[in-house]
Amino acid sequence: MHFFSDNTTPVCPPVMAAIAAADHADHGYDGDAWSARLDGAFSTLFETEVRALWVATGTAANCIALATLCPPYGGILTHEEAHIVADECGAPGFFTHGATLMTLPGDGAKLTPDMVAGRLATIRGDVHQSPARAISITQATEYGRVYTPAEVAALGDLARAHGLGFHMDGARFANAIAHLGCAPADITWRAGVDALSFGCVKNGGMVGEALLFFGPQADARATEAKRWRKRSGHLFSKGRYLAAQILAMIEDDLWLANARAANAAAQALAQSVPTRLLHPVEANELFLRLSAREAAQLRAAGFDFYDWGEGAARLVTNWAQDAASVAPLAAALKALDP
Amino acid sequence: MHFFSDNTTPVCPPVMAAIAAADHADHGYDGDAWSARLDGAFSTLFETEVRALWVATGTAANCIALATLCPPYGGILTHEEAHIVADECGAPGFFTHGATLMTLPGDGAKLTPDMVAGRLATIRGDVHQSPARAISITQATEYGRVYTPAEVAALGDLARAHGLGFHMDGARFANAIAHLGCAPADITWRAGVDALSFGCVKNGGMVGEALLFFGPQADARATEAKRWRKRSGHLFSKGRYLAAQILAMIEDDLWLANARAANAAAQALAQSVPTRLLHPVEANELFLRLSAREAAQLRAAGFDFYDWGEGAARLVTNWAQDAASVAPLAAALKALDP
Amino acid sequence: MHFFSDNTTPVCPPVMAAIAAADHADHGYDGDAWSARLDGAFSTLFETEVRALWVATGTAANCIALATLCPPYGGILTHEEAHIVADECGAPGFFTHGATLMTLPGDGAKLTPDMVAGRLATIRGDVHQSPARAISITQATEYGRVYTPAEVAALGDLARAHGLGFHMDGARFANAIAHLGCAPADITWRAGVDALSFGCVKNGGMVGEALLFFGPQADARATEAKRWRKRSGHLFSKGRYLAAQILAMIEDDLWLANARAANAAAQALAQSVPTRLLHPVEANELFLRLSAREAAQLRAAGFDFYDWGEGAARLVTNWAQDAASVAPLAAALKALDP
Amino acid sequence: MHFFSDNTTPVCPPVMAAIAAADHADHGYDGDAWSARLDGAFSTLFETEVRALWVATGTAANCIALATLCPPYGGILTHEEAHIVADECGAPGFFTHGATLMTLPGDGAKLTPDMVAGRLATIRGDVHQSPARAISITQATEYGRVYTPAEVAALGDLARAHGLGFHMDGARFANAIAHLGCAPADITWRAGVDALSFGCVKNGGMVGEALLFFGPQADARATEAKRWRKRSGHLFSKGRYLAAQILAMIEDDLWLANARAANAAAQALAQSVPTRLLHPVEANELFLRLSAREAAQLRAAGFDFYDWGEGAARLVTNWAQDAASVAPLAAALKALDP
Structure with missing residues (x-):
């Protein structure tokens, strides 16, 4: 994904x-x-x-x-x-x-x-x-x-x-x-x-x-x-x-319906890792603290995203997603901080 | 057309x-x-x-x-x-x-x-x-x-x-x-x-x-x-x-099939008015001598094109045409020089 | 000169x-x-x-x-x-x-x-x-x-x-x-x-x-x-x-005195070769018919100027000259057409 | 000056x-x-x-x-x-x-x-x-x-x-x-x-x-x-x-003689107010702490220069000066910190 x-x-x-x-x-x-x-x-x-x-x-x-x-x-x-x-x-x-x-x-x-x-x-x-x-x-x-x-x-x-x-x-x-x-x-x-x-x-x-x-x-x-x-x-x-x-x-x-879907997906992800957020999530982008090991783990599970310098990552959601469709990533993120 | x-x-x-x-x-x-x-x-x-x-x-x-x-x-x-x-x-x-x-x-x-x-x-x-x-x-x-x-x-x-x-x-x-x-x-x-x-x-x-x-x-x-x-x-x-x-x-x-169709359409038109051509027709553009009255006549018959200065016109054929599909215009052009 | x-x-x-x-x-x-x-x-x-x-x-x-x-x-x-x-x-x-x-x-x-x-x-x-x-x-x-x-x-x-x-x-x-x-x-x-x-x-x-x-x-x-x-x-x-x-x-x-001097020099030259002028002389530039041989002859006599394509030359006079000071060139030009 | x-x-x-x-x-x-x-x-x-x-x-x-x-x-x-x-x-x-x-x-x-x-x-x-x-x-x-x-x-x-x-x-x-x-x-x-x-x-x-x-x-x-x-x-x-x-x-x-003169003038001024310098003086420019009142005082004495933001000034010496010629300003500067 x-x-x-x-x-x-x-x-x-x-x-x-x-x-x-x-x-x-x-x-x-x-x-x-x-x-x-x-x-x-x-x-x-x-x-x-x-x-x-x-x-x-x-x-x-x-x-x-x-x-x-x-x-x-x-x-x-x-x-x-x-x-x-x-x-x-x-x-x-x-x-x-x-x-x-x-x-x-x-x-x-x-x-x-x-x-x-x-x-x-x-x-x-x-x-x-x-x-x-x-x-x-x-x-x-x-x-x-x-x-x-x-x-x-x-x-x-x-x-x-x-x-x-x-x-x-x-x-x-x-x-x-x-x-x-x-x-x-x-x-x-x-x-x-x-x-x-x-x-x-x-x-x-x-x-x-x-x-x-x-x-x-x-x-x-x-x-x-x-x-x-x-x-x-x-x-x-x-x-x-x-x-x-x-x-x-x-x-x-x-345009609004699409953006709402993307934003909802981002919110769902944000709520799964509230303490890792580097910036408040207000649109469809998340910036997270994420170690290299954690990033590798997520990628191994099929989630792709960009590193954002050392120890951080950027994830962007889109119109084709919503809270439900990104649930697997939300779960995987949550699992990082048990 | x-x-x-x-x-x-x-x-x-x-x-x-x-x-x-x-x-x-x-x-x-x-x-x-x-x-x-x-x-x-x-x-x-x-x-x-x-x-x-x-x-x-x-x-x-x-x-x-x-x-x-x-x-x-x-x-x-x-x-x-x-x-x-x-x-x-x-x-x-x-x-x-x-x-x-x-x-x-x-x-x-x-x-x-x-x-x-x-x-x-x-x-x-x-x-x-x-x-x-x-x-x-x-x-x-x-x-x-x-x-x-x-x-x-x-x-x-x-x-x-x-x-x-x-x-x-x-x-x-x-x-x-x-x-x-x-x-x-x-x-x-x-x-x-x-x-x-x-x-x-x-x-x-x-x-x-x-x-x-x-x-x-x-x-x-x-x-x-x-x-x-x-x-x-x-x-x-x-x-x-x-x-x-x-x-x-x-x-x-x-690309070649499309161009051949357009060129064939242009040739069909060219052959209908050989003496009016301002330039030899080698691709899909025709430049014709055409009086304002003749141009109006063609337009009235449903053929649209640009004037090319006084007494001349430019016609461009395209991939969606061929000799057969432009036959009505060829006929109309031919009819100008009975 | x-x-x-x-x-x-x-x-x-x-x-x-x-x-x-x-x-x-x-x-x-x-x-x-x-x-x-x-x-x-x-x-x-x-x-x-x-x-x-x-x-x-x-x-x-x-x-x-x-x-x-x-x-x-x-x-x-x-x-x-x-x-x-x-x-x-x-x-x-x-x-x-x-x-x-x-x-x-x-x-x-x-x-x-x-x-x-x-x-x-x-x-x-x-x-x-x-x-x-x-x-x-x-x-x-x-x-x-x-x-x-x-x-x-x-x-x-x-x-x-x-x-x-x-x-x-x-x-x-x-x-x-x-x-x-x-x-x-x-x-x-x-x-x-x-x-x-x-x-x-x-x-x-x-x-x-x-x-x-x-x-x-x-x-x-x-x-x-x-x-x-x-x-x-x-x-x-x-x-x-x-x-x-x-x-x-x-x-x-x-500015006017200087320009008048230059123009006067140009007029003096122009009057010496009226039939050779390629353009009327109205300011301080002369364009003359001049063969390669004639150009060489003038240069040998100490007059420098640019060729202006084949068989022609451009001469420019300046504020430091006047009719008198360019008299030697006027004479040399006149001598070309005895 | x-x-x-x-x-x-x-x-x-x-x-x-x-x-x-x-x-x-x-x-x-x-x-x-x-x-x-x-x-x-x-x-x-x-x-x-x-x-x-x-x-x-x-x-x-x-x-x-x-x-x-x-x-x-x-x-x-x-x-x-x-x-x-x-x-x-x-x-x-x-x-x-x-x-x-x-x-x-x-x-x-x-x-x-x-x-x-x-x-x-x-x-x-x-x-x-x-x-x-x-x-x-x-x-x-x-x-x-x-x-x-x-x-x-x-x-x-x-x-x-x-x-x-x-x-x-x-x-x-x-x-x-x-x-x-x-x-x-x-x-x-x-x-x-x-x-x-x-x-x-x-x-x-x-x-x-x-x-x-x-x-x-x-x-x-x-x-x-x-x-x-x-x-x-x-x-x-x-x-x-x-x-x-x-x-x-x-x-x-x-070029070197001129620059040495300007630099010497700058050094002479710098030595008169060492504690006011905002930057070491290595060429011919001085940047000084200087209150508005002090600046006005120097200007009234005939020395002109630019303010450099609030509470500071820039002075530039030049080839036509030397330590001797800027002595009056050096003295005036020194007098600011008695």
């Missing part, structure tokens, strides 16, 4: 059905009927006017968003363990033409307003230093932590006060909403977020993530983002197959 | 079946079993050691290839109507960090060795001028013309003599091979080509094109290309779905 | 004196008293509010200007023999992060409104093609031709009508004004020019060219240009030595 | 004399007699084959060096307070096309081999993370600290072991050598350094810094650097005036 990543799961059946349903002739690129429905579908979901683009990957969504929010000479305040910092091989530098990632520490890969404000205070206004122009946070974070609406709003206030764009990497946005039980609007535009990478693939899609823009500049930014999408080779010839997947994901709350 | 572009066609059934067959859990990115078979499958097809990567689009394949062949200060010799010049919104400038497209005229969007050699002769060797570092041709060309093996080899000789990388944009490579009846090797590495954008989507795929490297530097270039692929947001989370499509396309000569 | 280029001349004495006069302690970068006077001095000269920056070279001035006028996905309409196209090793691509140079032919390296309008008409508005965003002309051109105020204004009208920025490469701006006898304003902001590279070094300076911005966006563009200047390594530690040179050049009309 | 920065000083007389001596006609760019002597002069000074280029500023020297050592997808290990990180407005990102600055803490802005090795150990070898490709240190550092030859060599060993390029920002290289009393070779190529930004302007020059390459790849890197120099607008039209300054600086050990 795989707990490597939610990338390893197959495509969930309604998405596969949507692909089959879209398998007709239509205009190329984003000129088709499915792509035309994206803005509307996301506007409904987020209770405001939204501009939505499909792109190939979360990296593309993140970096195109950042390119619209930050000039090449600007800086992006973000956590030092953010995906854009640690796992995109410098893609933000490529898309922004060399903007600076201004990295900050913080528990659970979460930024705090204090830290952001503190860093802003150190930047001189002269031409020798890159001015901060954007904040980027990950929701849920790289350690499976979830920002509350109030926490996001506090960063949003700071962004507005300093004229910064505000981006949210939502590769696991669905898991965050499933945890919070709030409206998607509450942790995005209502909290000051300008651009959201709305993850689909980890949550049951095949290919295609959505990049959303909110607020008064949404239209201008989306127009520019379409240029970046083309220039970076992300304007698919048959975009309808991506649009159809994304629509299937959001139109019947499939 | 659509003749806008081969982008408008649905996915061909064997590719759809391959997607379904790949719908199992596996490692993320390109760590899966399908991606692992790409090098081997293309090596067999091209009768030499090949390195193969999937990417989202032809633009990405072209531009990642160019980024491995040309430094930012270098120049790429290409036709002034090449896709990389006219239809990628400057993507080559983005991926190569500002390399110069050195554009040349030429009938049917084909480069000739004479023109290339003539241009090379005008470049001074000093630091003030960008040195040419690569040649890029399109096979079949933007006007549906096909380079013969000898024509490619003549450009390949020139490339080798001047130390230039040689790239082929093969968005319609299959149509070219279907026309020539030669081995894929004959118009690629045997003719000096270093990198090939091997098109799948126009020819029946859903998402995913292949980028191939040949020759002694194939391995080093593919290694670097994997960095560009990641940095440009093209390392899909679930790459197996792309790999499976590409494998389905090449493993039973589906 | 050198006629290679106006780059070969020494520094003119008033500039050298200004350097000596500036040789005191002052604040670094552009925080000094000399740099602070640039805006005012150029505002006086151009009879409008001007923002002025010093940079190292004409290439830097041109490319920083273009970076403020054109986004990475945009295009710059310019002559195919413009310095930015042919002699800057792709620097515009570097500074603009890959914008496209949309090159046009034209007699004497001059753009005409018809050609520009014709090219604009071919650009589709979709995302696949780079939109034109700027025009760049050279005054005097690479062939020593001078645009009249009416000619510049016609291009300026076109720029305004299409929302394009308008840049003038004025490496030999002084020679153009000396020829036209008009106000600097007449061929710049009054004719729609937004940014001017104001050349000093060829005209008697040592190091440092001025980049000027006009019009309602001058302030915003200059502010952004200062970021590019820093990022490209052009914010000199002791900027006062550049500012002092530029001020010396413009404050007593030294 | 200014202690803001060594940028504020005038040009030292021998450099001014060298400029005057170079004021003759010669070939443009770097085709002149002075530029031609740079390689030889630096080869003599460094006791090995050196390739040397002049550029406008230290930022340009640093960033062109880094562009030759690190690909866009690579990372550069450096101190978090290094000039390239904190004071170049992201210029390294511009010149390297988005390479990642991998910043490390460390006393006195010095890197230690342990820290570098520790950071290297955290980088996975996969395509998701930028590989380290270069180390950059500043000698003397941003806090006026000097690396010993052994310290540099330890970093050089690490660089070699990991296949990293090794760059030294020597804006105050002269002050470091004046402090160490060793041969320039001892802290550069003999210690594994591949590229050195050799500072001249702070040490008495007017415009122009030197960028040096050492070792077996020196020639190839310098050739590539010349392309970057041109593309970034740093190929001055009259390069001879820069070359002459640099030659004047090194040919009679003027």
Whole structure:
């Protein structure tokens, strides 16, 4: 049983059905009927006017968003363990033409307003230093932590006060909403977020993530983002197959149902080893203390996952699981601490 | 009946079946079993050691290839109507960090060795001028013309003599091979080509094109290309779905069967209006003299296509057609010249 | 006697004196008293509010200007023999992060409104093609031709009508004004020019060219240009030595006196061989028919210059010459056609 | 009396004399007699084959060096307070096309081999993370600290072991050598350094810094650097005036004499307030505890300098000073702690 990543799961059946349903002739690129429905579908979901683009990957969504929010000479305040910092091989530098990632520490890969404000205070206004122009946070974070609406709003206030764009990497946005039980609007535009990478693939899609823009500049930014999408080779010839997947994901709350399943699986595992958790489990990732011997024992029993440095492991649950299906691992984990 | 572009066609059934067959859990990115078979499958097809990567689009394949062949200060010799010049919104400038497209005229969007050699002769060797570092041709060309093996080899000789990388944009490579009846090797590495954008989507795929490297530097270039692929947001989370499509396309000569069907449809149309052709029809594109009135008449009869400037039209056939299925349009065209 | 280029001349004495006069302690970068006077001095000269920056070279001035006028996905309409196209090793691509140079032919390296309008008409508005965003002309051109105020204004009208920025490469701006006898304003902001590279070094300076911005966006563009200047390594530690040179050049009309001398020398040469001229002589460059034998003969007599392809030569006069001082060459030229 | 920065000083007389001596006609760019002597002069000074280029500023020297050592997808290990990180407005990102600055803490802005090795150990070898490709240190550092030859060599060993390029920002290289009393070779190529930004302007020059390459790849890197120099607008039209300054600086050990004077002045000040020093004084910079009241008192007495955060100040001495000339400030400082 795989707990490597939610990338390893197959495509969930309604998405596969949507692909089959879209398998007709239509205009190329984003000129088709499915792509035309994206803005509307996301506007409904987020209770405001939204501009939505499909792109190939979360990296593309993140970096195109950042390119619209930050000039090449600007800086992006973000956590030092953010995906854009640690796992995109410098893609933000490529898309922004060399903007600076201004990295900050913080528990659970979460930024705090204090830290952001503190860093802003150190930047001189002269031409020798890159001015901060954007904040980027990950929701849920790289350690499976979830920002509350109030926490996001506090960063949003700071962004507005300093004229910064505000981006949210939502590769696991669905898991965050499933945890919070709030409206998607509450942790995005209502909290000051300008651009959201709305993850689909980890949550049951095949290919295609959505990049959303909110607020008064949404239209201008989306127009520019379409240029970046083309220039970076992300304007698919048959975009309808991506649009159809994304629509299937959001139109019947499939995205939430899938995320709830994954979160429930994670909770079941967490409850079996509460004293080993390195971070509170709020989404679908667990970080555990686990000795090499224990890890080997679990693997021998058929459970696969990544080590997370020495004496620790990361386990990721997914949409195809739930509390029942991960019971064997929960039992095996429990058995480690008799 | 659509003749806008081969982008408008649905996915061909064997590719759809391959997607379904790949719908199992596996490692993320390109760590899966399908991606692992790409090098081997293309090596067999091209009768030499090949390195193969999937990417989202032809633009990405072209531009990642160019980024491995040309430094930012270098120049790429290409036709002034090449896709990389006219239809990628400057993507080559983005991926190569500002390399110069050195554009040349030429009938049917084909480069000739004479023109290339003539241009090379005008470049001074000093630091003030960008040195040419690569040649890029399109096979079949933007006007549906096909380079013969000898024509490619003549450009390949020139490339080798001047130390230039040689790239082929093969968005319609299959149509070219279907026309020539030669081995894929004959118009690629045997003719000096270093990198090939091997098109799948126009020819029946859903998402995913292949980028191939040949020759002694194939391995080093593919290694670097994997960095560009990641940095440009093209390392899909679930790459197996792309790999499976590409494998389905090449493993039973589906690519050739599809291209032959499209070419046959184009030939049937061409034979119905031989005196109106603006370019010889060698692949699956037709460029016709057509007055506005005639165009309107055809559209009224249910045939859709793009105007190509004043008094001309472009029609593209596809894998889902053949001579029989386009007979109604052939008849309608013939009726224009009674 | 050198006629290679106006780059070969020494520094003119008033500039050298200004350097000596500036040789005191002052604040670094552009925080000094000399740099602070640039805006005012150029505002006086151009009879409008001007923002002025010093940079190292004409290439830097041109490319920083273009970076403020054109986004990475945009295009710059310019002559195919413009310095930015042919002699800057792709620097515009570097500074603009890959914008496209949309090159046009034209007699004497001059753009005409018809050609520009014709090219604009071919650009589709979709995302696949780079939109034109700027025009760049050279005054005097690479062939020593001078645009009249009416000619510049016609291009300026076109720029305004299409929302394009308008840049003038004025490496030999002084020679153009000396020829036209008009106000600097007449061929710049009054004719729609937004940014001017104001050349000093060829005209008697040592190091440092001025980049000027006009019009309602001058302030915003200059502010952004200062970021590019820093990022490209052009914010000199002791900027006062550049500012002092530029001020010396413009404050007593030294720039015009120098250019008049160079132009007069060119006219004297032109009049000696009127039938050999490949282009009308309007500034300080001559392009002559000249056989290899004739060229050798002149060189043997001590006159140095560059060949300009087969059977032609380029001669450049400079501030340190005048009609009298080039009389020996005029005589030698005349003697070729007895 | 200014202690803001060594940028504020005038040009030292021998450099001014060298400029005057170079004021003759010669070939443009770097085709002149002075530029031609740079390689030889630096080869003599460094006791090995050196390739040397002049550029406008230290930022340009640093960033062109880094562009030759690190690909866009690579990372550069450096101190978090290094000039390239904190004071170049992201210029390294511009010149390297988005390479990642991998910043490390460390006393006195010095890197230690342990820290570098520790950071290297955290980088996975996969395509998701930028590989380290270069180390950059500043000698003397941003806090006026000097690396010993052994310290540099330890970093050089690490660089070699990991296949990293090794760059030294020597804006105050002269002050470091004046402090160490060793041969320039001892802290550069003999210690594994591949590229050195050799500072001249702070040490008495007017415009122009030197960028040096050492070792077996020196020639190839310098050739590539010349392309970057041109593309970034740093190929001055009259390069001879820069070359002459640099030659004047090194040919009679003027650089060392100037640095010794500045260092002596700094020592004199340091000895007047030994208990207030925040860092050992090894070059020409002092960092002092100083209350706002004390700072005001010194300024009222005619001494100017920058605050360095709360309760501290930075003072920089220069070539035009020595122990005697700064005696008034030394006395004023001493008087603060009666």
